[in-house]
Amino acid sequence: MRMELATAAGIPGRPNEDWAATALPASGQGGGLVLLDGVTPPRGDDGCVHSVPWFTARLGGALVELSGSRRDLTLREVLAESIRRTADAHRPLCDLSHVRTPQATVVMVRWDEAAIEHLVLSDSVLLLESPDGAVRALLDDRLDRLPAGSLTSEAIADARVRNKEGGFFTAAADPAVAQRAVTGRTPRAEVRAVAAMTDGASRWTEMFGEGDWTDCLGVLRKEGPQGLIDRVRALEDADTGRTRLRRAKTHDDATAVYAEL
Numbered sequence: 001m002r003m004e005l006a007t008a009a010g011i012p013g014r015p016n017e018d019w020a021a022t023a024l025p026a027s028g029q030g031g032g033l034v035l036l037d038g039v040t041p042p043r044g045d046d047g048c049v050h051s052v053p054w055f056t057a058r059l060g061g062a063l064v065e066l067s068g069s070r071r072d073l074t075l076r077e078v079l080a081e082s083i084r085r086t087a088d089a090h091r092p093l094c095d096l097s098h099v100r101t102p103q104a105t106v107v108m109v110r111w112d113e114a115a116i117e118h119l120v121l122s123d124s125v126l127l128l129e130s131p132d133g134a135v136r137a138l139l140d141d142r143l144d145r146l147p148a149g150s151l152t153s154e155a156i157a158d159a160r161v162r163n164k165e166g167g168f169f170t171a172a173a174d175p176a177v178a179q180r181a182v183t184g185r186t187p188r189a190e191v192r193a194v195a196a197m198t199d200g201a202s203r204w205t206e207m208f209g210e211g212d213w214t215d216c217l218g219v220l221r222k223e224g225p226q227g228l229i230d231r232v233r234a235l236e237d238a239d240t241g242r243t244r245l246r247r248a249k250t251h252d253d254a255t256a257v258y259a260e261l
Contacts, residue, residue, distance in 0.1 A: 001031070006225035007255035008233070010200060018198050018255040019056035019104075021064050030112035033257050034063045036104040037124050037198035039170055042154045047098025050090055055102030058086045059171060067110050075108050075119040075183055080175035087173040096173035099158045103172035106181070107196040111261065116191045121181040122170045125202045127217050128186060129193040135214040140182045142168040193260045195220050200254030201229055208235045208244050217258075225256035 001024070009016040017038030024031040036059060038052035048055075062082035066073065073081070087096055094101065105122035118138055120126050126138040143151075146168065150161045161167025169180040195217050199206070205216045210231070219228050232254055239245050 002260040003031075003033075003258070004220075004224050005255070005257045006229055008200075008229050008253070010249060010251040010253045015051065015053045016253050016255075017052045017056060017104075018200070018253045019053075019060040020196075020255050020257050021060060022257060022259065023064055023068050025068065030110070031259070032064070032067050032108070032110040033194070033196060033259060034060050034067070035107040035124055035196040035198065035255060035257055036060050036063075036171075037122075037200075037253070037255070038102070038104045039100075041100040041102075045098075046100040046102070047095030048090065048101050049093050050102060052102050052104075055086065056104050058089055059083065059104060059106075062086060063106070063108060067108060071110075071112075075110060075117055076178045076181055079106060079108070079119060079121070079171065079181060080178035083171055083173065083175045083178065087175075091173075099162055101173050103163075103170040105198070106171050109194055109196065109259075111188060111191075111194075113188060115188055116186045116194070116261075117183070118186070119181045119183045121177070122168060123199050125195075125197045125199070125206075125213075127195040127197075127213055128191050129195075129217055130190055131192045133214070135217050137213045138182065138184065140168075188261070191261060193217065193221070193258070195259070196257045197228075198253065198255045200252030201225070201232060201256040203232050203252070203254075204228060204235070207248070208232075208239075210235065220256060220258040221260075225258055228256050229254045 019036040038056040066078045105124040108119040
């Protein structure tokens with residue numbers, strides 16, 4: 001089994017708000033991965049005394065522990081309990097009802113000798129490759145289906161669509177959001193590789209159009225996650241006219257995980 005992970009902060013000297021981990025049980029019969037992309041709040045009060053990296057580390061740690069130790073729980077149940085634990089850890093000090101309380105996108109994968117389970121919440125990317133080389137993208141595409149003008153400004157997004165019916169959802173302080181996650185189960189024999197990326201790394205396909213998801217997974221196999229991130233950074237630096245970047249950050253936190261099963 002081959003498992004690789006790489007991450008790079010969007011701005012040198014600023015904390016990386018992504019978080020990722022892989023795990024293998026001692027039996028060698030299974031494993032899992034967790035990938036989070038922390039949501040950067042706008043300047044000003046977000047109701048919390050903790051940073052986004054604090055939140056992603058607490059949530060990610062709980063997800064890894066529970067997905068490995070409580071295989072009787074579904075991934076939605078693992079996410080709900082992990083959100084609950086994390087919220088309880090800062091509820092006495094923070095206003096968890098604030099629309100910008102620390103939050104993150106989530107990708108979880110768990111496998112054993114029989115099946116691959118997955119969960120995706122918000123706009124991070126999960127890819128599954130079959131033995132014949134076909135690649136399937138498992139996405140939560142709610143952001144792509146928002147009403148026109150929903151993301152014109154942070155204030156409009158927060159008021160109309162962030163963690164709201166008809167909008168999009170992230171893991172914040174409400175365990176019920178776990179029911180909104182995209183989940184599924186695939187026979188183990190139908191998957192030979194798994195890849196997960198935050199949107200800072202998936203830009204190679206989604207923003208710059210350098211290749212489709214099959215091409216993207218090919219880069220991960222040949223060059224590893226760091227190779228994909230290096231390619232993204234080169235494309236960002238070359239887009240001096242902001243043809244593709246437009247209003248996006250020049251560099252975003254970028255994380256990728258690749259596992260051959």
